[in-house]
Each structure stands twice: as structure tokens, then as C-alpha cells.
Amino acid sequence: MTAYSDLIARRFGDGGPVGAGVEDNDTIRRVLARKTVRRYSDGMPSEDLLGVLVAAALSASAKSDFQQASILRLREPGKRAAIGRLFPSMPWIGAAPVFFVFLGDARRLQRIGELRGKPLRNGTLEGFFNASVDAALAMQTMILCAESVGLGVCPISVIRNEVEKVAAILALPDLVFPVAGLCLGYPAADGHVSLRLPRRVTTHHDCYDDGGLAFGVDDYDRRRDAIHAIPADQQRANDEFGTADFYGWSEDKARQAAKAEGAAFPPYLRAHGFSFD
Numbered sequence: 001m002t003a004y005s006d007l008i009a010r011r012f013g014d015g016g017p018v019g020a021g022v023e024d025n026d027t028i029r030r031v032l033a034r035k036t037v038r039r040y041s042d043g044m045p046s047e048d049l050l051g052v053l054v055a056a057a058l059s060a061s062a063k064s065d066f067q068q069a070s071i072l073r074l075r076e077p078g079k080r081a082a083i084g085r086l087f088p089s090m091p092w093i094g095a096a097p098v099f100f101v102f103l104g105d106a107r108r109l110q111r112i113g114e115l116r117g118k119p120l121r122n123g124t125l126e127g128f129f130n131a132s133v134d135a136a137l138a139m140q141t142m143i144l145c146a147e148s149v150g151l152g153v154c155p156i157s158v159i160r161n162e163v164e165k166v167a168a169i170l171a172l173p174d175l176v177f178p179v180a181g182l183c184l185g186y187p188a189a190d191g192h193v194s195l196r197l198p199r200r201v202t203t204h205h206d207c208y209d210d211g212g213l214a215f216g217v218d219d220y221d222r223r224r225d226a227i228h229a230i231p232a233d234q235q236r237a238n239d240e241f242g243t244a245d246f247y248g249w250s251e252d253k254a255r256q257a258a259k260a261e262g263a264a265f266p267p268y269l270r271a272h273g274f275s276f277d
């Protein structure tokens with residue numbers, strides 16, 4: 001038994017290391033037990049707390065200190081509702097007490113180049129990637145800090161599926177793009193800790209080796225199904241792929257990924273300042 005045995009077993013259930021001899025630490029415990037929350041009570045976090053969470057998010061590390069994340073808080077009810085209406089299958093987007101949008105912001109550095117008279121072109125793949133990573137790190141930093149004070153959150157990347165409309169509502173200029181929204185509020189439901197793939201599938205030592213993938217995924221599917229089975233009426237794309245007798249995580253994710261999402265995003269980016277060269 002270690003400080004983390006139960007939490008690691010609940011997260012992975014893979015029989016892997018449980019941190020023997022590692023001192024108990026609150027932050028690590030909280031991260032091991034974290035879960036996405038999609039239902040919120042009416043309680044509104046204070047503006048002071050939200051301000052602190054934004055400051056914490058912007059304290060995340062940033063590639064080359066370029067600081068290419070921006071955070072947009074969407075408060076105006078009409079705009080909130082307009083974005084919510086775009087995604088009726090995810091009512092938490094419109095209903096969450098607080099909604100942030102984490103932006104990859106390649107524009108600020110481009111403008112700084114102009115201000116300083118330097119030949120800076122930031123619509124490259126490098127510029128896009130750096131800004132995306134910065135925004136993702138800022139978002140995850142806010143997630144962990146928000147969860148640590150009892151808030152629940154849900155990242156929202158589906159907004160990129162309607163990027164033209166979302167960008168128009170938020171008046172995003174060229175070289176600024178949404179990485180994800182973030183719903184935030186006090187949890188109204190407990191949710192569940194989502195079992196992760198076995199660490200022998202997702203970790204490598206000294207060289208990459210996915211020789212155990214097929215077995216590891218089968219094993220994961222069965223264990224995950226025993227804890228949190230996907231109901232028969234939630235099988236995706238039955239018309240195309242038929243009804244599966246056993247419908248595990250990998251069947252679900254393979255079907256989901258076979259229907260490529262995000263077709264609107266690359267043309268949007270190319271039309272708004274990114275050449276990706």
C-alpha cells in the first residue's frame with residue numbers, strides 16, 4: 001500500500017507501479033483523481049477567483065517565452081447563447097456558468113515584429129504549433145488549478161468544427177484561432193474517473209516499441225467495459241459499421257476517428273494568415 005495505490009489502480013488498473021516509497025502529495029493525488037465535469041450547479045465562482053485562475057493559466061510555461069496563448073472570457077449572454085446553439089448535442093457549452101476560450105495567438109508576435117521592424121513571419125507551421133501548445137498548456141494549467149479549488153471543468157474543442165461562425169462571434173483576427181473552449185462551474189454531479197490505457201501501451205523505455213498494442217488494447221477494452229460499459233444505444237455509426245456484440249473503447253474510438261472531424265479548420269486557418277510553410 002502506498003499513498004497513491006488506490007488512485008493509480010482506479011486510473012489505470014494495469015498492475016503497474018504505484019509509487020512505492022514516494023511521499024504523499026496533495027497535488028499529485030488530485031491530478032490522479034481528476035475528472036471532467038459537464039454538469040454544474042447555478043453557483044457562480046467569484047470574479048476574484050476567476051481572475052486568479054486566469055493569472056495561474058498565464059503562468060504556464062511558454063515556448064521560447066514567446067507567450068502565444070490568449071484567453072477570452074465570453075460573458076455576453078447573446079454571444080454565449082449563439083455559440084451554445086451551434087452545438088445542441090453538448091448543452092453544457094451554453095449552460096456552464098463560465099465559458100473561456102483558449103486561443104492560439106500567432107498575431108501578437110507578428111505584430112511585435114512589425115513594431116520592432118523585423119522580418120518576422122509567424123504563419124508558419126512552427127508559429128501555429130507553438131501557439132497551439134502554449135494555449136493548451138495554459139488551458140491545462142487552469143484546469144488543474146480550478147479543480148484544486150473544487151470547480152469542475154470541461155474543455156471544448158468541438159468549437160473548431162464551426163470555426164468560421166465561432167471566430168465571427170468572437171471577432172477573431174487573422175493568426176488568432178481557438179484551440180478549445182473551457183466550461184467551468186461548481187459540479188452538480190460526481191462524474192467518474194476515466195480509466196486510461198495501460199501504461200505498457202503509452203510509455204516506452206529507451207526506444208519506441210508498440211509490439212504489445214493489440215493485446216494491451218483488448219485487455220483495456222474488457223476492463224473498461226466492466227467498469228463503465230458503453231450502452232448499446234450509444235454505438236456510433238451503426239448504419240455504416242453495424243451493431244457490435246462487444247462495443248469497447250477501441251471500437252468506439254475507431255468509429256469516431258473514421259468520421260474525420262474538423263474539416264473546416266485547415267481552410268479557415270489558410271484563409272486567415274497561416275501558410276504552414
Ligand SMILES: Cc1cc2nc3c(=O)[nH]c(=O)nc-3n(C[C@H](O)[C@H](O)[C@H](O)COP(=O)(O)O)c2cc1C
Nearest residue numbers: 034035036090154155156157158159180192193194
Ligand atoms: C483538447 C480537449 C478537447 C475536448 N473537447 C471536448 C468537447 O468538445 N466536448 C466535451 O464534452 N468534452 C471534451 N473534452 C473532454 C474529454 O472528452 C475528456 O477529457 C476525456 O473523455 C477524458 O475524460 P477525463 O478528462 O474525465 O479523464 C476535451 C478534452 C480535451 C483535452
